[in-house]
Amino acid sequence: MPLDTGDTAFIIICTALVMLMTPGVGLFYGGMVRSKNVISMIAMAFISFAIVSIQWVTVGYTLSFGSDISGFIGGLDYLCLTGVGLDGDGIPDMLFMVFQLVFAGITLAILTSGVAGRIKLSSFMVFGVIWTTIVYDPLAHWAWGGGWAGELGALDFAGGTVVHISSGFGALALALVIGNRSGFGKYSMEAENITMTLLGGALLWFGWFGFNAGSALAADGLAVNALVVTNISAAAGALTWMAASWIKGKPSSLGLISGAVAGLVAITPASGFVGPMSAIVIGGFAGILCYSALLFRVRKGLDESLDAWAVHGMGGFWGAIATGIFASAAVGGVDGLIYGNTHQFLVQLIDASAAMIYAFVMTYVLATVIDKVMGLRVTDEEEYVGLDISQHGESTTA
Amino acid sequence: MPLDTGDTAFIIICTALVMLMTPGVGLFYGGMVRSKNVISMIAMAFISFAIVSIQWVTVGYTLSFGSDISGFIGGLDYLCLTGVGLDGDGIPDMLFMVFQLVFAGITLAILTSGVAGRIKLSSFMVFGVIWTTIVYDPLAHWAWGGGWAGELGALDFAGGTVVHISSGFGALALALVIGNRSGFGKYSMEAENITMTLLGGALLWFGWFGFNAGSALAADGLAVNALVVTNISAAAGALTWMAASWIKGKPSSLGLISGAVAGLVAITPASGFVGPMSAIVIGGFAGILCYSALLFRVRKGLDESLDAWAVHGMGGFWGAIATGIFASAAVGGVDGLIYGNTHQFLVQLIDASAAMIYAFVMTYVLATVIDKVMGLRVTDEEEYVGLDISQHGESTTA
Amino acid sequence: MPLDTGDTAFIIICTALVMLMTPGVGLFYGGMVRSKNVISMIAMAFISFAIVSIQWVTVGYTLSFGSDISGFIGGLDYLCLTGVGLDGDGIPDMLFMVFQLVFAGITLAILTSGVAGRIKLSSFMVFGVIWTTIVYDPLAHWAWGGGWAGELGALDFAGGTVVHISSGFGALALALVIGNRSGFGKYSMEAENITMTLLGGALLWFGWFGFNAGSALAADGLAVNALVVTNISAAAGALTWMAASWIKGKPSSLGLISGAVAGLVAITPASGFVGPMSAIVIGGFAGILCYSALLFRVRKGLDESLDAWAVHGMGGFWGAIATGIFASAAVGGVDGLIYGNTHQFLVQLIDASAAMIYAFVMTYVLATVIDKVMGLRVTDEEEYVGLDISQHGESTTA
Amino acid sequence: MKTVKAVIRPEKLEDVKAALEEKGYFAMTVTQVKGRGAQKGICLQYRGTQIKVDMIPKTEIEMVVGDEDVRPIIEIIRTSARTGKFGDGKIFVSPVEIIAAIRNDDEIVSE
Amino acid sequence: MKTVKAVIRPEKLEDVKAALEEKGYFAMTVTQVKGRGAQKGICLQYRGTQIKVDMIPKTEIEMVVGDEDVRPIIEIIRTSARTGKFGDGKIFVSPVEIIAAIRNDDEIVSE
Amino acid sequence: MKTVKAVIRPEKLEDVKAALEEKGYFAMTVTQVKGRGAQKGICLQYRGTQIKVDMIPKTEIEMVVGDEDVRPIIEIIRTSARTGKFGDGKIFVSPVEIIAAIRNDDEIVSE
Numbered sequence A, B, C: 001m002p003l004d005t006g007d008t009a010f011i012i013i014c015t016a017l018v019m020l021m022t023p024g025v026g027l028f029y030g031g032m033v034r035s036k037n038v039i040s041m042i043a044m045a046f047i048s049f050a051i052v053s054i055q056w057v058t059v060g061y062t063l064s065f066g067s068d069i070s071g072f073i074g075g076l077d078y079l080c081l082t083g084v085g086l087d088g089d090g091i092p093d094m095l096f097m098v099f100q101l102v103f104a105g106i107t108l109a110i111l112t113s114g115v116a117g118r119i120k121l122s123s124f125m126v127f128g129v130i131w132t133t134i135v136y137d138p139l140a141h142w143a144w145g146g147g148w149a150g151e152l153g154a155l156d157f158a159g160g161t162v163v164h165i166s167s168g169f170g171a172l173a174l175a176l177v178i179g180n181r182s183g184f185g186k187y188s189m190e191a192e193n194i195t196m197t198l199l200g201g202a203l204l205w206f207g208w209f210g211f212n213a214g215s216a217l218a219a220d221g222l223a224v225n226a227l228v229v230t231n232i233s234a235a236a237g238a239l240t241w242m243a244a245s246w247i248k249g250k251p252s253s254l255g256l257i258s259g260a261v262a263g264l265v266a267i268t269p270a271s272g273f274v275g276p277m278s279a280i281v282i283g284g285f286a287g288i289l290c291y292s293a294l295l296f297r298v299r300k301g302l303d304e305s306l307d308a309w310a311v312h313g314m315g316g317f318w319g320a321i322a323t324g325i326f327a328s329a330a331v332g333g334v335d336g337l338i339y340g341n342t343h344q345f346l347v348q349l350i351d352a353s354a355a356m357i358y359a360f361v362m363t364y365v366l367a368t369v370i371d372k373v374m375g376l377r378v379t380d381e382e383e384y385v386g387l388d389i390s391q392h393g394e395s396t397t398a
Numbered sequence D, E, F: 001m002k003t004v005k006a007v008i009r010p011e012k013l014e015d016v017k018a019a020l021e022e023k024g025y026f027a028m029t030v031t032q033v034k035g036r037g038a039q040k041g042i043c044l045q046y047r048g049t050q051i052k053v054d055m056i057p058k059t060e061i062e063m064v065v066g067d068e069d070v071r072p073i074i075e076i077i078r079t080s081a082r083t084g085k086f087g088d089g090k091i092f093v094s095p096v097e098i099i100a101a102i103r104n105d106d107e108i109v110s111e
């Protein structure tokens, strides 16, 4: 198949949409911290994207998509993009490369949830480069690069395991290593700029269309299916989280937007495999599940500050399982549990669990090592004045 | 005609662009209320989008585009999207469905102008579901789904009547039923976050390219025409509103951006039918007309708070008429009044008037019923502390 | 070649992306001024876009792309878009027109850097119309409309000279004519809304994909190359500027985002001619060069307030030269200095210098004339209360 | 000299300013604050339970004036800021000993 | 009457409010401020050089109360706002001569 | 003890802080306010009509100090905040009776 201008146009624009999600994460997170850390959150999103951009074009892409080594990692065939051409099947190989780049970039940004308001910038940068190399790249290889999970038949349309389980459980591990923010649980750390979070959420919802529909790698019916179920799941998640929080008190806008993100996360692996009505169930349940996970996390006194674990980790896990439940051969060629395919359900369970354990353990070890070597956390004084001033020398209200 | 990747790519991305307009409306409106209601305005935009998303994929689409019943409404053929496929002519049927979904979503968001700072959230949600079902869906059917207006030959390229007249006059009716904000006219209720409104306006202008150009449903010359005239009309509206307000005092940035929106609204029904130079006239006049409508509204002491009526209602009405005046067979195959086609002009007038009356009356009745049944308005105390705290339990400055 | 739906879809969406960059510049700049001038900065971006939109469809396009007159300017063949059709080769001629329009719009917005917080709105509008006509239009003609620079073989893929050198050196000239802000150098004029600048930067990065990739005018391998190198250069610029500022103090987020913009500017002319690894060098060096230019500007006590000169002017100049150095026939058909083509290097030098001198001198003269005729600068009192109140009658904190 | 500090409803600021201006009182400093009075804020009925919203946004006006201006100013503020409902605010008067200009060396020192 | 003004850590506001409320002290006005104490702010070690961060965000509470309430309020604030580290803040007490309601004509004038 | 409250131009804050610091005066609380002086704000000529911009953003500095420090502080602020143009601001001095630390039980009570 020669290049197709429609497909190429589509994936270029989807790449742009997904790129915008990274600052979207920054704004989403930035609005939920105290104002002394808002610049830090947004800057970490940009920094994540910048360092992963360089990592990816040098070593990341080849480790993920180079020729398979033992089902675990890619070879160095594409080191520094050698051999990645401007032609290809349908879309240029180089376009596939950059579309994958923006996924790697946002994953690291999501992870900053676990260290909000207390990580040393320099340590974060070192951590980020290594994490992407030893956690993200293998996971991408497993699922999409010819690794064991893909071979096993695990389905992950747009990154439920690769992006969301990895960053969600990674954030959990990070939070455990770095410890709670000082004063956590003792005094209020409420969101100080909710409208910024809503704006970030809007950019996420928008960009997610590129994330999921673009994962079809062509402007075809499958992409359209992904688009439609993505939107439905987001809407359903927003409404159920809102409803659940309404029962307990007021329907906050933060609940609404968090529910939308939960729905978006959950549909991500499933979006090329399930139909619209299943999406209502997947997203609707995600809203309730992730909200419960959040409440559980708070009850446990664990400061995984911006709930990447509850939303991306648990939402991604549910999405992987849900793909095994609701997949319909009519959409993506594979049936799930409700059509009697228990095998697929088990494969999904294995894949999601493996990703979860790998991401959690590796992140925990890496964070611990970096903490020992260069210190992961700022000093008390620096934390007290906030990372904006202590790490960037800047402040929001001059 | 089989699927075309270029067209499919185009409409997927246009769908994303239009989706972004809904939070765009939220930000646009949110910046114009006092800061105690800003979360409420943005949240209502998201909620509009979420509930319409679910309404549309279950009943809305089929009521609008199911097989025609008496020219008034669609049948239930597509209930829960049964029979809406991933293939189609040029673009998948399912893509047409979701492109129409985002239009329905934003329409309800525009309507919140009339109830800013005083509506009960629960009542709004009930209202929203019913309004979309009994007002929006029939109007969409009339114009695009095989209903009487389309049969009559009424031209509405991208939703002048369906989206703008309906939401503008709907907002007027809502405002009349719910009543003015307490203290309206007595003390200042100035925009408290103009930069947020400007950002929202930017997203609207951006998304409107998808709204109008996408309405060609193909990436062709017609789409390009729509793109070009849309931009011209926005620019012209911005400049004339600004000029008009300059004569009366200072050229405010709110006037500038409102004028741009007025121009965008007015060109919406015309964008597939008129050429670039007509767009200067259409947009330029819209700026002045909508500004005058706003001044009239203020003089009448009517608190249609964020001027959906003045901008979308009057701008949409003008746009429908203007389509009948400036349409050129060279662009969209139909001539208008300036080319001697009085018939088309009259058809436009009938169509716009019917939409206006239908939207106004139905909204008025529906709002009144809901007011009787569950109460439309919050208590005085709730209004005084603001909807952010009273409806969402949140506040912008922690 | 008939119309191609993929290419057409692509350029329509790229046009939308570039459009969004103009308010992006407004937000980027708006966050860096004191809060009394923030509305003014954003409004000037919108106004730039609005007046250029009208200028372009009437005279600008034809002056740039009408049949060549002496290599200097285009003829009036396309006055008011006569003869610009909805068909064309690959993409409709009309689409090429509007894609060029959004470039002209943003260029004027960039220029407002030099007059931040002190220009009279009316004078700016007069200046803007004339500047676009006598500076931008000729430059666009030289490079892309059949003018001498294109004939000479100068390479400017997406507007390094036309957009960035012109606006950067134009801003310098403007700043010299209008003079420093009162109190400049004496008291702090720090950025008062850094998060807004970061948001603006995010929109710029996003839109720049459309700017550079779209300049291929087709959804092909060349567009993909532009996309990839654009992102790499932005990332490299962000990291080097940040590193350089880290050595001198703290790694500010403003440095990070300015570095990204520097990288984006520098790759602009080169993006269709160089490969990914060259992009690391081009962007990386741009970060350091533009940061040094900024420090130099500050040391000289020159209030080119928001560093259009340092970032766009110097970055654009470097990009033009770098194109002559790193161009690779494998990418865009032309070799540069590192492949032994000294000629191309010299051509680039001549072209960039000519654009620089033309833009600087013409802007200087024009600004001086307007200053004499109607006054360029507001009064001291107006400057003191800020342009938001004095020019727009508005304020950010009601 | 005295400083008259009034905590009022934000939406009444324009009225109060206008009323003061009319009687020739221009100089003032205004701050955005939040507050609660003895009524402990506002109670919203919510699903049976009451939700108390304390810390309502208020506007604080401070005017340093001669002793003889205190009474008239209090009356003007009362008239222009009153709605008669809880939350209208309070006026506090305290002593001031020196008023010094910055622009020049003008100074008033009380007795 | 006195005005008791306390500059505290922003994160302690909820605790202080709750503690005051418990003892029946509701009325207060709260302002967001920045400040530095005699310790000249916080010193961050940075690449060998010390960077001084002065102007730390603080919250100011102002309560106008009867003379007899001053001591108990000081104690409550001290207990609820203290961390024992630099930056805990200060309490200032000054005289107030008139408290006038706006809602009605209630007024208390000191001696 | 006294509280010295100065309303200055926001752009002069850094200068004033530096000047005070040099003489050993560190402790202060700073608030963003808006204000107008006896000049009724700034008049902008606009299409024949005059537009009055009152409520110009200002910065308020508050320092509680011993009686003997009042004069020197007034002079330092005057020197460092003066531009000689309208809008430079004012300094107000009022009595303070108690200064109590929160971090520990230190307290100064005036006579």
Ligand SMILES: Nc1ncnc2c1ncn2[C@@H]1O[C@H](COP(=O)(O)OP(=O)(O)O)[C@@H](O)[C@H]1O
Residues within 6 Å of the ligand: D007, D034, D035, D036, D037, D038, D039, D040, D041, D042, D056, D058, D085, D086, D087, D088, D089, D090, E027, E028, E029, E030, E062, E063, E064, E065, E103
């Ligand atoms: N004793 C006080 N000390 C400080 N501030 C007070 C006091 N009493 C009232 N205020 C301020 O005045 C505002 C209005 O008070 P009041 O009219 O008593 O209102 P409410 O209806 O909330 O009781 C409060 O929000 C608070 O900011």
Ligand SMILES: Nc1ncnc2c1ncn2[C@@H]1O[C@H](COP(=O)(O)OP(=O)(O)O)[C@@H](O)[C@H]1O
Residues within 6 Å of the ligand: E007, E034, E035, E036, E037, E038, E039, E040, E041, E042, E056, E058, E085, E086, E087, E088, E089, E090, F027, F028, F029, F030, F062, F063, F064, F065, F103
């Ligand atoms: N003498 C003073 N005058 C005005 N404000 C003061 C004074 N002393 C302390 N403050 C305020 O109290 C806050 C905390 O002061 P303190 O506990 O002394 O803190 P620090 O550790 O910064 O010295 C300061 O930030 C300042 O706002």
Ligand SMILES: Nc1ncnc2c1ncn2[C@@H]1O[C@H](COP(=O)(O)OP(=O)(O)O)[C@@H](O)[C@H]1O
Residues within 6 Å of the ligand: D027, D028, D029, D030, D062, D063, D064, D065, D103, F007, F034, F035, F036, F037, F038, F039, F040, F041, F042, F056, F058, F085, F086, F087, F088, F089, F090
């Ligand atoms: N009598 C006063 N009471 C309260 N605040 C005052 C008084 N006089 C001046 N101010 C404050 O000081 C600021 C500057 O005052 P001034 O130098 O008189 O300025 P202007 O040029 O506006 O008259 C005012 O904006 C106001 O905040």
